[in-house]
Structures are given as C-alpha cells and as structure tokens.
Amino acid sequence: VNERGDDDNPRQRFDDLYQANYPAIFRYVFRRLAPGSKIEDAADITAEVFATAWRRIQKVPASPDDRFWLYGVAGRTLQHHRRSHSRRERLKLRLFSEAALGQSVADDSAVDADRVRDAIASLKASDREVFSLIVWDELDNQAVARILGCSPNTVSVRLHRARARLREQLSEPGLRESGISDVVPGRTKES
Amino acid sequence: MDVDQLGKSVDPARGITVEIPDAQTIIDRAPARQGPRWKFGSWTAPSRRPAWAWLAVVAALALLLVFGFRALPSSKPHNTLPVTRTSSPSTPTSSVGAGVTSVSLPSNSWFNQIEVSDGRLLLSGDVASASDSSNSCVAATLDPQTLQLDETTRGSCNDPGIFGETVAEVNAYSPDSNNATIRVARIDPLTGHVSEGPVVMSYGDYSDTKPVTAYGGGWLWIYDVETTRGPELLQVSSSSGRVEDTVTMPKLYRPILAANEDGLWIGNSVEGSEAPDVLYHVPPGSGTATGVVAGTSLNAFWLVASGEDIWAGIGPSFNQQTIWRFDGSDPHAVFRAPDHGYDPTTVVGDEADGLWTVVPYPPLGTRFVSRPYPQVAVRIDPDSGKETVEASLPRFVLPDVEGLTTGQAAYFEGSLFVLEPPFDARGYLGYRELIRVTP
Numbered sequence: 363v364n365e366r367g368d369d370d371n372p373r374q375r376f377d378d379l380y381q382a383n384y385p386a387i388f389r390y391v392f393r394r395l396a397p398g399s400k401i402e403d404a405a406d407i408t409a410e411v412f413a414t415a416w417r418r419i420q421k422v423p424a425s426p427d428d429r430f431w432l433y434g435v436a437g438r439t440l441q442h443h444r445r446s447h448s449r450r451e452r453l454k455l456r457l458f459s460e461a462a463l464g465q466s467v468a469d470d471s472a473v474d475a476d477r478v479r480d481a482i483a484s485l486k487a488s489d490r491e492v493f494s495l496i497v498w499d500e501l502d503n504q505a506v507a508r509i510l511g512c513s514p515n516t517v518s519v520r521l522h523r524a525r526a527r528l529r530e531q532l533s534e535p536g537l538r539e540s541g542i543s544d545v546v547p548g549r550t551k552e553s
Numbered sequence: 554m555d556v557d558q559l560g561k562s563v564d565p566a567r568g569i570t571v572e573i574p575d576a577q578t579i580i581d582r583a584p585a586r587q588g589p590r591w592k593f594g595s596w597t598a599p600s601r602r603p604a605w606a607w608l609a610v611v612a613a614l615a616l617l618l619v620f621g622f623r624a625l626p627s628s629k630p631h632n633t634l635p636v637t638r639t640s641s642p643s644t645p646t647s648s649v650g651a652g653v654t655s656v657s658l659p660s661n662s663w664f665n666q667i668e669v670s671d672g673r674l675l676l677s678g679d680v681a682s683a684s685d686s687s688n689s690c691v692a693a694t695l696d697p698q699t700l701q702l703d704e705t706t707r708g709s710c711n712d713p714g715i716f717g718e719t720v721a722e723v724n725a726y727s728p729d730s731n732n733a734t735i736r737v738a739r740i741d742p743l744t745g746h747v748s749e750g751p752v753v754m755s756y757g758d759y760s761d762t763k764p765v766t767a768y769g770g771g772w773l774w775i776y777d778v779e780t781t782r783g784p785e786l787l788q789v790s791s792s793s794g795r796v797e798d799t800v801t802m803p804k805l806y807r808p809i810l811a812a813n814e815d816g817l818w819i820g821n822s823v824e825g826s827e828a829p830d831v832l833y834h835v836p837p838g839s840g841t842a843t844g845v846v847a848g849t850s851l852n853a854f855w856l857v858a859s860g861e862d863i864w865a866g867i868g869p870s871f872n873q874q875t876i877w878r879f880d881g882s883d884p885h886a887v888f889r890a891p892d893h894g895y896d897p898t899t900v901v902g903d904e905a906d907g908l909w910t911v912v913p914y915p916p917l918g919t920r921f922v923s924r925p926y927p928q929v930a931v932r933i934d935p936d937s938g939k940e941t942v943e944a945s946l947p948r949f950v951l952p953d954v955e956g957l958t959t960g961q962a963a964y965f966e967g968s969l970f971v972l973e974p975p976f977d978a979r980g981y982l983g984y985r986e987l988i989r990v991t992p
Contacts, residue, residue, distance in 0.1 A: 377576050384573045389566040405574070412579045417729045478563045497560040528556040 372419045379422065380412055383429050386499065387411055387436050393498055394440050411436045430508040433499075437509070481531040485524050492517055493524040652944055652991045656700040658972075663983030664691070666960035667970055670717035674965045677716055678983065680707055690715050697966050700989060712747060714740050720773050720794045722766055723749055726758055733758040735775060739794030753787055753796050756780045761806040761824075769812025769858055772797075772837060776819065778806055786817065788837060798838050803828050811858035815882050818845075818863050820853025823871070831867055836882055845884050846877065855910075859903035864935065871896045872916065876938040890938025895931050899957040902964045908933035909969045911946060911957045926951050930969050930990045943992040949974035967991060 391411070392404035414435050415422055422428050482490060488510075495506045503521070507514040561567070658664050664678035677692040690710040693702040706715060713721035720739045727733065735754040740747050754777060756762060762779035773789040784805065788798035807824040810817060816836040821828045830844030831851040846867060854866040854874060861881045868874040874892040879885075897910040914929040925948035932943045951974070961984075962971045968991040972984035 373580075376580070380576045380579065381573065385571040388571045389569065392569065393565045395565075401569070409574070409579055412576075416580050475563050478559050482560060482563070493560060497557050498564045498566065525556050528560070529554055532556065532559060533554055 375422075376412075376416050376419050379415060379419075379428055379432075382425075383432050384408065384412070386429065387432050390433060390436055390499055391440060393494060407439055408436070410439050414439070427508070430505060433495075433509040478532065481528050484531065485527055489520045489524040489527070492520040493528075496521055653946065653988060654700065654991075655947060655986045655988045657986055658984060659702070664693070664972065664987075665975075665982045665984060667695075667963045667972055667987070668960060669963050669965050673717070674963060674970060675717055676702065676987075692716060695970070695987070697968060697970070697989070700987060711738055713738055714747065718768060718773075719791050720789060722764065722773070722775050722789075724758075724764070731758045732756075735764060735777075737773070737789055737794045737796075742792075750794055753789070754780050754785065763807075765808055765810050767810035767812040767817060767858075770814040770816065770837065772812060772817075774810060774812050774817045774835075776802065776805075776808065776810060776817075778802075778804055778808075786819075786835060786842070788817070788835075798840055800835055800840055800842055802835075802842050803830070803833065805833075809853055809856050811856035811863065813858035813860060813863060815861055815863075818856055818858055818865070820856055820865060820867075821851075823852040823854065825852070832865055832877075834879075834882065834884070843884070845879065855897060855900045857900050857902060857908055862904050862935070864900070864908055864933075866892065866897055866900065868892075871898065876933060878935070878938065888936075888938055893940055895940055897931070897933075897956065899959055899961065900933065901962050901969075902933075902935070904935050906964045906967075907935055909962065909964050911962060911969075911971050913951055913956060914942070917951070925949055928973075930971075930992070932992065944969075944990045946971065946973065946988060946990065947986075 388404055388408045391407045392401070395403055395407075411432060415432060423431050482493065485493065491510065492506055495501050495509065496503070501509070503514045503517045506517045510517070658676075663680075664676045666677045668675055668677075674695040674697055675692055676695050677690060680689040680691050688710045689707060690712075691705060691707050692715045693705040695701070696703055708715045711721065711723045713719055719742065720737055722735045723738045725734050725736070733756055734752045735756070736749045736752055738747060738749045754764070754775060756764065756777040757779040759779065762777065764775055764777040766776070767774045768791070771791050773791055775787040775789060776785070778784045782801075784802040786800040786802045787796050788800070789795065790797050802819075804826070805819065805821050805828055806826050807822050809820045809822050811820075812818070816834060816839070819833045819835065819842070821831045827849050829849060830846060831848050831853050832844070832846040833842040834845050835842045846865075848867075850869055851867055852869070854868070854871060856866075857864045863879045865877045865879075866874045867877055872894070874896065876888075876890045876892055878887040880887050894916055895910065895912045895914070896916055897912060900908050900910045902908040910931050910933070911928050912931060913926055917926070927948055928946040928951070929942045930944045930946060932941050933939070934941075957971075961973075962969060964970070968989050971988045971990065973986055973988055974984065976983050976985055
C-alpha cells in the first residue's frame with residue numbers, strides 16, 4: 363500500500379508516470395547541464411531520475427504532485443552530478459564548455475542570443491531558477507513554489523526581480539532584438 | 554522589452570525532439586546502480602612497492618596470462634568481466650622537435666591514465682564500446698623506446714590485475730540510498746584467483762565524500778571522510794588484502810594522497826574545507842595522523858612520494874606555491890623553495906629521476922585561450938626544488954587554466970610521457986596522443 367492509500371500495480375503506475383513526464387524532465391535536465399552538453403548526458407541523468415522514481419515508487423505522491431516530486435529529484439540529481447565531478451571529470455566539463463564556446467564564436471548571428479544567455483546566467487541563482495522554471499519549463503507560480511519549497515509570493519518576488527534585472531541588462535545599447543530568431547512581439551506571461 | 558520572449562528564444566532545449574526510451578531500461582538500471590569507475594573516479598597516487606610485491610604481481614600476471622580470468626574460480630560473484638587480450642597494431646610515430654616524439658593513440662580505446670606500474674609503463678582507460686553499466690576497462694603496456702602498445706588487456710575496472718595491482722578497493726552502492734560499502738579485491742599470487750573480502754568500510758556516497766586511495770610501501774590506503782565511524786583511514790596489506798590498521802582521521806574533503814615506505818601523506822586540497830593542518834603523515838601501523846605542516850589558509854596542490862621522500866606543493870593558491878621536501882618521518886622540512894611562476898598542478902617522478910610537470914607557459918592565470926597554446930616540461934630538482942624548463946611540447950588547444958591532471962603524465966627510463974590533448978567521447982575522457990619528452 364503506497365502513501366496514497368491504494369495498492370496500484372507499481373509497474374503500471376511507473377509506466378504512467380514515465381510516459382507523462384519523461385519529456386518535461388528531460389528538458390528540465392538538459393537546460394541545466396553545462397553548455398555544450400550532449401543529449402546523451404541529459405538522457406543519462408533523466409534515466410537516473412526515473413530510476414530513483416522506480417526505486418521509490420511507493421513514495422511518489424499522486425498526480426499532479428508527482429511531477430513536482432520528479433522536478434525535485436531531478437534538481438538534486440543534477441546538483442549531485444555537478445558536485446560529484448572529480449578534477450578529472452571537471453576536465454571533461456571544460457571540454458564541453460570549450461566546444462560550446464567554439465560554436466558560439468563561429469556563429470556571428472548568435473551574438474545577441476549570447477548576450478541574452480549571459481544576462482540570464484548573471485542572475486542570482488534563486489532568481490534564475492524561478493525565471494527558467496516559468497519561462498522554459500512553462501510552470502505557473504504555484505507549481506514553482508511546490509518544486510522550490512517556498513511560497514508563491516516568494517516566487518513572484520523572485521520572478522519580478524529577475525525580469526527587472528534582465529530588462530535592465532538587455533536594454534543597454536548594443537542588443538539587436540531582431541537578431542534573435544523566433545522572437546515574437548508581445549508578452550506571453552505576466553504575474 | 555519582453556524579457557520572457559527573449560529568454561524563451563535562448564531556451565537550450567528549444568527544438569530538441571525528446572525520444573522516450575523503453576521504461577524497462579530504466580527499471581533494469583534501478584536495482585543495481587553502478588558507481589563511477591573506481592580507477593578514474595578516485596585519485597590514485599603513483600605506486601612504489603618493494604621487490605617482493607613486484608614478484609607477487611608478476612607471478613599473478615603470469616598466471617593470468619596462462620589461464621585467463623574466465624577459467625579462474627571466484628569465491629564470491631562480482632562483476633569481473635572476462636579479460637581479453639589483443640595485440641595492438643603498429644602506430645606511426647612522428648618527431649615534433651628535438652627530444653620530443655608523439656604517437657597517436659588507438660581510437661577504439663580511451664586511454665586516460667599513464668603510470669609506472671610493475672616496472673613498466675602502463676596505459677589504462679575505458680573501453681570505448683562499453684555501456685555505462687559494463688564497468689569495463691582497458692590497459693596496455695607501452696614500449697618506452699618504440700612507443701608501441703605491446704599488449705592490450707580488457708576486463709572489469711574492479712579487477713586489480715588490469716592495473717598491475719594485487720589489491721584494489723571495490724565499491725558497492727545501495728540501490729535506494731546514498732550508502733555505499735568497500736570490499737577489498739585481491740589476486741592470489743599463487744593461483745591468480747581474484748576474490749573479494751568482507752566489507753571493510755561503509756560510507757555515505759556524496760560528491761565530497763568519495764573514497765580516495767593511494768598505493769605505496771606495500772600498502773593500499775583507503776580514506777573516506779564520511780564513513781559510519783567518521784573520517785577514517787584504512788591501511789590494507791597489498792599482499793594479504795587484510796586491513797592492518799584503522800586510523801581515526803581529521804575531516805578532510807577531497808584530500809590528495811601519496812604513499813611511500815614511511816606511510817601515507819595526506820594533504821588538504823584546494824577543494825577541501827578548513828583544517829588545522831594542510832599536510833598529515835600516518836606511519837604504517839601507528840594508528841594516528843600527525844600534522845606536519847600547519848596552516849588553515851593553506852592548500853596542498855600536489856604530492857609526490859617515493860622511497861623515503863615526500864615532496865609537496867603548498868600555498869594559499871596555485872600561483873603562490875612553495876615546494877617542500879620531507880625525508881623519512883622527520884617532520885622538519887629538508888627544504889622549502891618558492892615556485893617561480895610555473896604553478897604546477899600535478900607532479901610526477903622521484904629522487905632518481907627528478908620531479909616533472911607540464912605547464913602552460915607563459916602562465917594562463919585565469920584566462921581562457923581557444924587557440925593552441927605553448928606548454929613546457931619543467932624539471933624540479935628533487936634536492937633543491939629549483940625549477941628548469943627542459944623542453945617545449947607541441948601546441949594544443951588547452952581546455953582551461955588548470956594544468957596537468959592526475960594520471961596524465963609519468964616519468965620512465967629517462968623520458969617524460971604525457972597524454973595530450975584531452976577529448977570527450979560520450980562522457981568519457983580520452984587523449985589523442987602520447988608525447989615522449991627526452992631531455
């Protein structure tokens with residue numbers, strides 16, 4: 363009997379959880395890997411997240427909290443992944459970064475996109491996480507609050523701070539908005 | 554300005570098509586989580602063993618060569634793979650400068666470590682075709698004159714024989730927690746039988762708490778900062794595989810280790826936390842760790858141990874190092890010499906051959922350079938600490954400001970052997986060339 367008080371077939375429950383959430387968790391992981399990381403790296407870490415889910419399937423909460431639980435596991439798995447690198451393994455990470463740098467230097471059209479990336483990267487970590495969960499993972503404030511273990515009000519404050527900081531940085535001379543492909547005028551989210 | 558849209562436009566995952574693998578592959582993976590490959594996941598110091606140990610190792614390897622692992626009995630099932638051996642094709646060598654010769658490494662094996670073991674030059678690494686769960690490693694003996702790989706051996710990364718050792722620590726990870734255990738795998742020198750002993754250490758497997766090992770003086774030393782009994786050091790006999798001493802240690806995260814006949818030397822690394830001393834010494838069988846160099850604001854950047862000597866690079870930062878030498882168990886330094894801007898990160902060698910390192914020169918500092926950059930081989934006089942540039946290496950694009958890493962170089966029979974440049978292949982580290990520098 364699991365924490366939800368029922369006795370579902372664990373394999374079926376895992377399959378449902380897996381099919382419904384794999385793409386979202388994969389993207390969440392991929393976005394947070396070192397620049398230039400490969401699909402295989404994200405797949406490996408995502409597999410680790412779901413392997414944890416399978417091992418603890420009886421403790422996975424019911425939907426919709428199950429997805430938030432997976433985001434939490436993914437965050438910890440990523441953190442562990444980053445911190446567990448030995449000096450030798452960090453050499454590999456730098457190789458990844460080097461490859462990514464080479465690509466961006468070679469692509470002049472990506473200069474402004476680089477500036478946006480740099481601006482996002484310069485945000486305070488907690489603000490950046492909120493911004494990326496809202497904008498990239500397309501979660502709402504309530505969901506982000508569940509994942510990060512804070513109040514929705516805190517999420518709103520951090521998001522406001524992140525947006526203000528980005529506007530400040532990106533409004534400085536030199537940014538060519540038109541240089542960034544697929545930029546659609548108008549706002550998509552507001553909180 | 555719509556910063557959300559701008560942000561979305563640089564979403565790293567934008568445009569990626571996610572294919573969902575078969576869920577069964579995840580379930581298959583869950584019950585038996587594989588840990589990092591021990592040989593490369595930990596910092597293993599260069600080994601120096603007495604003659605009897607060499608003989609034991611040679612005997613074990615000879616038996617292994619005759620019988621092969623497949624035919625050997627095992628007292629306990631463990632994930633030792635069958636050892637296969639292949640002869641390597643000839644690889645062309647090219648001279649790239651006076652005293653400098655390079656050879657391309659085979660592309661089908663990702664050699665990422667070079668060391669002197671059993672009186673030979675041993676290259677080791679991961680098997681290129683292996684999946685993450687196969688835990689398969691490769692080793693080959695390198696002819697220092699011709700730079701030919703004489704024989705390639707494949708087998709489990711948990712097999713001490715692959716790396717020319719008689720004992721090795723084998724980590725086992727709990728599938729549903731961060732608890733892990735260590736057993737000692739040992740090759741019986743008479744029968745070649747590989748067996749694992751009882752659990753000798755239980756620890757929390759977190760990023761900063763992975764076990765660190767060193768071979769030297771006839772011992773395998775295993776340190777972990779977060780065992781169930783607190784920070785602990787095990788002194789394991791390389792001949793019997795038994796734990797001969799257990800030492801309660803200071804709390805050192807990610808320390809660096811080096812062992813010689815006088816015991817273990819353990820340094821508080823730049824990745825560690827604050828500790829009263831930066832260098833500790835543990836004589837064999839003493840049961841205690843004694844601080845040798847005090848200083849909460851200092852870090853140990855490299856250690857070299859051989860015979861009765863130990864050298865260390867110590868300082869507040871990489872570019873403010875002092876080279877220390879100690880002899881025997883005397884806590885008073887033989888000398889302290891300033892590093893003159895070479896900022897070594899890894900040093901190899903011994904009293905007879907001198908100490909050697911390879912560094913970008915002029916120093917990169919914190920700069921990143923994406924073009925090929927000069928590197929020099931520097932010899933450190935073992936008796937004075939004086940540094941001299943002995944050769945220039947071919948230029949490569951260097952991955953970052955950090956110089957030589959553990960296992961990237963070895964000094965053998967009058968030449969320095971260096972692996973360069975590094976590359977990544979499906980998450981594993983490899984090197985494209987082997988460079989021999991003969992001063």
